Amino acid sequence: MAFLRVPRGWEIPEGEATPESIYEQFTRRRFLRDLALAGLGAGATLVAGPAMLEADNRQKQPRSFPASPSVYPARRNPKFTLDRPLTDEKIAASYNNFYEFSEQKEEVAKLAARFETRPWTVEIAGLVHKPLKFDVDELTRLMPIEERLYRLRCVEAWAMAVPWTGFPFKALMDRVEPLAKAKFVRMVSFERPSQAPGQRSPWYPWPYFEALTMAEAANELTLLVTGIYGHELPPQHGAPIRLIVPWKYGFKSIKSIVRIEFVERQPETFWHKVVPGEYDFWANVNPRVPHPRWSQATERMIGTNERRPTLLYNGYGPFVAGLYS
Ligand SMILES: Nc1nc2c(c(=O)[nH]1)N[C@H]1C(S)=C(S)[C@@H](COP(=O)(O)O)O[C@H]1N2
Numbered sequence: 001m002a003f004l005r006v007p008r009g010w011e012i013p014e015g016e017a018t019p020e021s022i023y024e025q026f027t028r029r030r031f032l033r034d035l036a037l038a039g040l041g042a043g044a045t046l047v048a049g050p051a052m053l054e055a056d057n058r059q060k061q062p063r064s065f066p067a068s069p070s071v072y073p074a075r076r077n078p079k080f081t082l083d084r085p086l087t088d089e090k091i092a093a094s095y096n097n098f099y100e101f102s103e104q105k106e107e108v109a110k111l112a113a114r115f116e117t118r119p120w121t122v123e124i125a126g127l128v129h130k131p132l133k134f135d136v137d138e139l140t141r142l143m144p145i146e147e148r149l150y151r152l153r154c155v156e157a158w159a160m161a162v163p164w165t166g167f168p169f170k171a172l173m174d175r176v177e178p179l180a181k182a183k184f185v186r187m188v189s190f191e192r193p194s195q196a197p198g199q200r201s202p203w204y205p206w207p208y209f210e211a212l213t214m215a216e217a218a219n220e221l222t223l224l225v226t227g228i229y230g231h232e233l234p235p236q237h238g239a240p241i242r243l244i245v246p247w248k249y250g251f252k253s254i255k256s257i258v259r260i261e262f263v264e265r266q267p268e269t270f271w272h273k274v275v276p277g278e279y280d281f282w283a284n285v286n287p288r289v290p291h292p293r294w295s296q297a298t299e300r301m302i303g304t305n306e307r308r309p310t311l312l313y314n315g316y317g318p319f320v321a322g323l324y325s
């Protein structure tokens, strides 16, 4: 049997190491790479007329995040408010769960820094009237992009509060028109072990996969996210496109999605497959249901280490309690 050995990442609720500030290092590296890309673009103007304008613009405005500059920062939707301060951007960007890169949260940003997130195509398939393949930046320009302040609660009992930029999953459903017999949405991450060292580990059934019911996917809270803190997602947060379902434990919020399928039967999910007794399909945040190895009654805010009581549905009951009554 595979997965008999339990990797150390889930033997304790979380590692106690101090987050390092490697974010700056990361942006500097990207910046240098973008300068190099802009140089290549300028070369291409010799043969391609229309490309010239774009290349010239790019050369004049080198940016640390290369794609879809026009959509960030997006208008903030005031409907979604917080009961706590935002987490410091650098803290959020240097304490990440992304097992494709590492089991060590403090190591993920560095190992993901050169992950190639462009070009990136997402395929929508299965039980839909209009299957779709899209380039992530084209979609971002077409969709109703907005910023939302959300809490995120990891099953390991740490939490953060960040501004995500994205669009409702429902907007995508409306484009592909699911068939009546579609009951679940299954999402799959990339598989690229040459760029993701964690995917060379034999302990996990790569690529990462998650799923929601149709009603959960259509809930107004469910976001497809392409940005954070007013700019494009950096790789460690799940670039170029990830899910955010803020009333569920963080592992439901699958990163770096390449495929979305509408299906009839309840799909298996990554963490349920790896440790069936500890991570279920629903994974709704609930202070009264302890993890088999630790309490979920309280949570620790990363950055400040403030302890707060865990909120049922992570405080999003008014939006989602009806889904489970
Ligand atoms: N593909 C993929 N998605 C993933 C994970 C992962 O390991 N791989 N980890 C999950 C977990 S456990 C959490 S808590 C969040 C963390 O998101 P963040 O690093 O942006 O805070 O991503 C989730 N999405």
Ligand SMILES: [Mo]
Pocket (backbone or CB within 6 Å): 097, 153, 154, 155, 156, 249, 250, 251
């Ligand atoms: Mo998590």
